[in-house]
Amino acid sequence: MSTRHTPVLIVGGSLVGLSLSALLAQHEVPHLLVESHAGTAIHPRAASFHQRTMEVFRGLGIQEAVEAAAAREFVQNGAIVAVESLGGKQLATFFANFNAGVEDLSPTARLFITQVGLEPVLRDRAVELGAEHLFHTELVSLTPHADHVAAALRPRDGGEPFEVTADYVVAADGAHSGIREQLGLPMTGHGDFADCVTIYFRADLRELIGDRNLSVVYVNHPDLLGFFRFSLDAQSGFLAVFATFDADGARDSNPSHDLQTDRCLELVRTALGGGDDLPVEVESVQYWSAGAATAQSLRSGRVLLAGDAGHVMPPTGGFGGNTGVADAHNLAWKLALVHRGIAGPELLDTYDAERRPIAELTVEQAYTRYVLRVDPSLPQDDLQPQLDDPSIELGGLHRSSAVSGDDVVEPPLQDPREARWSVGARAPHHWVDEARTVSTLDLTAGGFALLLPEGFETSRVAAESFAAQIGLPVTVHPLAADSAIGAPGAVLIRPDGVVAWTSSSPSAAADEIAHTFERLLCRSETEAVPV
Template sequence: MTEIRKPVLIVGGSLVGLTTSALLGAHGIDSLVVERHTGTAIHPRAASFHQRTMEIFRTIGIDEKVEAAADLEFVQQGAIMAVETLAGKELAYFQANYNSGVEHLSATPRLFITQIGLEPILRDRAREYGADIRFNTELVDFTQDDDGIHATIRSREEGSTSMVHADYLVAADGAHSAIREQLGIPLAGRGTFANCVTIYFKSDVRSMIGDRNLSVIYVNHPEFLAFFRFSITADSGFLAVFSTKSADGTKDTNVSADLSNERLTYFVRTALGAPADWPIEIENVQSWEASAGWATAFRSGRVLLAGDSAHTMPPTGGFGGNTGIADAHNLAWKLAHVLRGTAGTDLLGTYDAERRPNSALVAEQAYARYVARLDPDLPKENLAEELDDAAVELGAVYGSHAVITDGSELPDTHNPRTGVLLVGSRAPHVWLERDGAQLSTLDLVQRGFLLLTGADGQEWCDAAAVVGRELGVDVSAVSVDSGAAVSDPSGTFCEVYGIEPSGAVLIRPDDIVAWRSVGAGADPAGALRSAMTALLAVPAPAMS
């Protein structure tokens, strides 16, 4: 039997597994990805990606490729609306433009792209970083002990097996995760509330759309609840059907029980509001569960859950895939530091402490939107109040030892529209200039830690060099000043970041604000050293 040694084994080579591999590669960590399917996605699946996700893609240099691929698939600046049928009565507009009102919050846009278009970009980027990605390969079994992960994988084509020895295992194996089941980790939350179908079809609907600029169309028909997404050419698309209702008002959420071509065609034709002879070709159909839940633990020893194995949520809001990518971003730098020995293993405990509460919040937000937009008859016990989409998408707030606060209680989310920094949340986007070119504050965050200071922050810059050298980690320092290499044309940096010109803000490799000093300190190196050692779960270096 062939033996393979890798720092990280990733089971699941779809959206989250490939993102995790690419982000690990960006941090210089090799990974082996095994995926039981023969290649990347053949169904659109997740198709809505938020600004935070695009910021993450920007860090690995694929944002422009993703935007270009997205433009080939969908209308990017269209409305999100509800209709009785596409050709019939309009019921409501949820958003006139998918990016309206959020353009100033990030250097990147929200966009629509299918996993069919996105996953090959992620796969190629991960391989450019050196990842070993094996499709048509499955995990047979695994064990873990003090020495690491010991797993057997099998080629589904050849039947040959290999033994993999890894330090850590990332379970990105989907909603019905066999790894999560083996670990005995239960799910909390709402559970499954509908068995749905997505119908992929060809039909020229340009005359029905007319001059409307549409991205997502919810269909609230008397006989069923669904939503449409159409291709950029409006000659194909998909219809996701969530529930049906009979003439006597009886609701059926088990839509996937009957997948006959006749019934599927009826759904599409009726949702379009098309006549009986309207040409429709059913290309494919996919059954899936609408559920909202999360694992009660995201880590078990050397195994870490990410993506759908850690949480599930309905498609309302488009949070599912984005939440999984946020898992990958939170986890990759922590694994990298632990594997390099620059952080204690307790840092991995912050993955569960940070991502699990946020995932639960996002799942409940998706459920609340599902109830409001698609099924008001569902249970409303402890129904979450809908938050501003921007707060859900960009406003995750983390409370763990990897965030050093002033002791104030942290909110569940932070709305970036407030225009001010909150320690424990994403660093705010502010446009800066360097060498005459515009860049975001977030563009300054590379693979290591970033210390941002104002015009009078040279002592902090000196401290960053000292502490980084002591701890063996990269702590770059940037002074933002009208006369410096990085300037602040708007003059808002210090105000937004809540510091005096002599203050400093420490930003983690995942763009999260880890610590702040509003002004100059008596001992900048000591203050930064204390914050960094607490964050990384390492002892303070011996002072000579």
């Protein structure tokens, strides 16, 4: 069996794996991505993408490409509502406009795009930046060692098996992660609570939709619970069914069992409310489980879990795919600096410390929305109160040695509308040019950004000197005295847009900078390795 080496092996080439691949390629980290399927997604899953995810795509240089692909699939900025049926009574409005109230929080907007439309954009960008992908290639076995991980791989077209050794492996192999199971990392939470089905269909929906711009339509019908998404031309869509009810009102939370075409047609017509004679063609059916759980750890030695491999949640709220992209964003720069010898390997411990609490909270929020919107019969004894959507999407606070400050408090969220420069939080968005084209979130450009007001000249010299010694990418941005961004003095922003450190004292900042970088990069046992 032939053997090759790669610094990072990504197992899984869907949304999260491709996002991580593009980010690693942007950081110039050699890596290999393997995916068992022959190509990118063929089922339109994960249609809701939040501003934080779009900020990641903006940093990758693909914001416009993603927006264009989204416009080819859906009319944007639609409503999220609950109805008895599409043609029947409207029961609730969760969002009248998907971006209402968050327009000024980011240089980007929330949008709807399926993985069918998004994944090719990510794949093309990753390859353009130098990534290597092997699709139609499956993982046969994974053997962790103290100083590397060995992976046996096999092409699914009958080619010869081969072995890859990697410094680190990222498991992005989905909710039923074989790698997670092999490592013995248990999932904790609510587990699976419904065996669901998604029915992809064709029908002329123009009359039923009318002049409404509907992004997501929850269906709370006496016969079924689920939600709709419709195509741009209103000629097709899908219905995800969570539960069905019999004539006596008895609930079946496993609607996917023994589901024949006639039953699929019946469910779609019932949810549409257009009558039993409405022409409907079922194109395909996909089965899946609704669950809410988080792995007890996102790291085991040199193997790290990302996306659904580390946390699963129901689709209510649209948090699942966004949480996975946030994992990739947090992990990529850390892998890059460890690979280059600039940071100590302990920096990777901060991935679990930072991401798992945020993922756990997000899982619980998705579960709360599922119970309140879909299935109030589920246990509510330990149900978390529903929190503010923008705070979940943009306000996560990171707690680890990779941030330096004392103002990170429970719960791990803050309101992004307060635009505070809190250590551990995403840097608030402010336009820094008169043309409103450059955001504070654009300043990292793949490395650290150090914002310095007037009077911090010695801090600039100290930062640039230290960065040059170890090869750390740091860009210094002077702030004018009349800057409107509200920075509390010197501000250090990590490559993932998180505020890592602040100082209000010019003299203290200059003295602290080298020590702060050493601590943030976990360099206590790492010699400087110029690049």
